Amino acid sequence: MRKVAILIVGLLILSVVPLVKSAVPSTAQVTLIELGLGDSVIFGNYEIKFADVNPSWTKVNIHIYEKGKTTPSATPVLGVGESYPFPTENNPLFYVKIAWIKSDAKTIYLRIESPLKKLESKTLSEGETYQLPSWLPEIKIKVMEAYDDSAKFEIVLPYETITQTIAEGKGYGVPYKLTEISGKTISYYPYVYIDLKSSANNGDVNFDIYIPEYATTSLQVKRAQVSEETPQQVVAEPTELIYNDILYVGEILTFSINQTTYKLRLNSVGYYSSFSVFDKNNKPIKTFTVKEGSGYQLSQVPIRVEIPPNSVDLSYNRTKVRLYAPKGSEVQPIIREANIKVELSVSTTKILLDGDELIVFVNVENQGRGKAFDVNVVAPIPSGFELRSGIGTWNLKMLDAFTKMPVLVYTLKPTQVGSYKLDTVNVQYYNEAGEKKVVKSNTINQIIVYGLPKLSLSGEAFNGTWSTYVHTQEKTVKLKFTVSAEGKDAKYEFIKNATIKLLLPDSLDGETELFVGDLKAGETKTLESEYAILKPDNAIISAMLVYQDPLGKWHEENFGNLVVVNSLPPAVEIKEVKVYPSPEELPQYVNSTLAKLDNKAREVLAEKLNNITISYLPPSEKGINWWPILAILFLIASAVLAYNYMDLKSKYEKALKELGRRERRPGGLPKKEETLKVEEKAVEETQT
16 A cells, blocks of 8 residues: 555646656646546646546546537557547647546546647847737747856746756756646646757847647546535544655645645754644644654654754755654655766876876765665776776765765776777666656767877988998097988877987087977988087997977987997008019029029929910021920939939948948057048949
8 A cells, every 4th residue: 555655645646746858748747636436627728637446547538529429439458557549549739647546545546648840930139128929828939148058048928937057968957837626736747848959158048848738728527426525523643754854945744644644844944853744634733843753643643753862954854754644654755856966087087008007086965855876987998998897887876965975986098099089978766756767967079099100310420421320530520410210190199309319439629409399100310410520439329319208208218329430540550562573584484583483383383384485485496496396305414313323322321331330449549541541432332
C-alpha cells in the first residue's frame, strides 16, 4: 500500500514541476486526475469518461465525447501505461493515458497529454515584450536582460509572473494553472516552452516558442456521485514513526490517518521551527513551534512532531523531522529533483609532445534538494591522446542533496601534435522518481600539443671555397653556420629565440653568440661572421645551440668539431732526389759502375746496355765481324792465365810447407847462404 502511495505522489509532483531542459519536450501534460467509475473530465470541447472496468481491475473502458454529442467518438480499452491518440494516431490533438489503476480505492489516475508544436520564432532586444496571439490566454514574454550566452526572461501569466534565466541551447517550460480539485492544483505543463537559440550581450535574443497542439485552458471534473465525508473521532495515539527525513522550508508532507488526509508544512527553521497542519482541503488546523532537540504533540490531530538535536541547517533552510502517527497511518514521500552540475577542467591547455602529461579534473555536484542514484560518470578521451593513469568512468551508488563527489582525476598523454577538443563529461543518474537523467559538462575547446623539430647544426670555413677544414696563412677567416629544423607540421613544431654559442680556441677572436631567432619545422637559417687569427694553431670550433621550446622552456644542444681552421706554417721536408749524369758524363758513369760489380752482375748489366745501345749504332760494313772472335780469344786467354796462376800458387804453398819441416840449428838462425840456396831451389822446381 505504501509503495502505491509513493508512486502516485511522485507522479503527481513530477507532472506540475517546471524544469529547465536542454531539449524541447515532445508533449505537454495535464496533472494526474483521479476518477472513480462514472466520473469524467471535461477538457475543452471534449469529455473523457471512466465508463467501465473489468472484474480484475486491470483494464478500463474510456469514452471520449465531442461537445454536444451523446454518442462517444471513441471507446478505447486501456491498461496501466497505455495511451490512446485522439482523434487519429497520425494527427492527434491529445492522448488519453492510464497512469495507474487503484483497485482498492476503485479509482484510476488519468493523464491527458498533447503534442507540442512550434508557434513561431521571435527576436527581441532587451526590454521588448511579445504577447501570445489573441486566441490563446493573455501571456506576455519580456526580455529583461541579454548576455553573451544566456538571457533573462519575464513571463507574465494572468495570475502570476515568473522570472527565469535561460542559457543558449536550453529551454524553459511554463506551466499554466487550469483549476483546483479538492485542494489540488491541476496544471498544463509546459503550456508555453521557450527554447533559446542565441543571445548577444545587450543585443538581440532569438528564441522559439512552443505550445500544445490542443491549447485549451478549460478543464473540470464531473463526478458521478457526490457524497459528504463525515469526520471521524480520532482516539488513537501517535506511536508509529512514519517519517524520519529532511524537510525544507515551504515543503508539505501529506499523510493519512484512518483514511483521512492531512498535510504538514514547515514554515521556518531556527532554534524554534514553525509548522502548520492542514486538512485535505488546505484548511488550517493548527500552527505550532518545535524547539530543536524536542517535540510537540497535537490534540486536534493524533500526531507528534520532533526535531532531533543538531538537525537544523540554516544554510539550506531545512531540518530533520520525525513524524509519529497512529499505527496503520501512511505518509506520501516528498519526491525532490536532483540538480547535477558537472565541471570539466584541465591542468593546462598547452602541452609539449613527449613532455608533461595532461591532467583532467572532473567535479560533480548535486545542487538540488533531491538525491541522485546510480550516478555514472563517463569522461572523454580525445583523439591524439591515450589514457595514462586513472580511469575513464566512475560510479557512485547515491549522491545526496548539496554534496559533491570527490574530484575525479585522470591523466592523458599526447601522441601527436595538433589542436584538440576535450568533449563533454556525461553524467547519467536516476532521480527520486526513478527517472533516468543525463547531464553534460562544459567542453575544453582547444588543447594545443606542440612538438620540438629535430635540429641539426653544421659549420664551414672559407678559403676560396667553403669546407669543414681549411688551411690558411691569412690573418682572418670567414665562418658560416647553418641551422636546420626537421619536422612534419610547422604550425606546431618550432623553436624560439635560438642562439648559436661558439666555443672558440684562444687562437681565434670574434663574435661568439650568433642570434638565430625562431625556427619552424622545414626551415633552415645560415649565419656568417669573420674572425681574426691571433696565432698559428690547428683550431677546432664547436658550438652550443640554446633555444626555447613553444612553451618557453630553455634547452641546450652541443655540437662538437663543426669546423677546423689550420693556420700552422708548412713543415720543411728533406727528400732524396736521384740525379742522373749528363750525356757527356754517361760513358764514364757506366764504366765506373761496371767496374764496381762482380763478374756475373757485370755481364748481365753489360748485355742490357748492349741491347739498348745497339739500336742507336749506325749499320756496319760487310766483312768479318771481329768482335765475337776477339771475345772468344779473350775468354780463352783468361782461362789459361787463371789455370797457370792456380798451379803456381799450389806449388808455392807446397815449398813453404817443406821449408817449415827442416830442422833448425841449435842456438841461432840458419845461415844466409843456406836460406838463399833453399829459395833458389824452390824457384827452380816451380819453373820446372
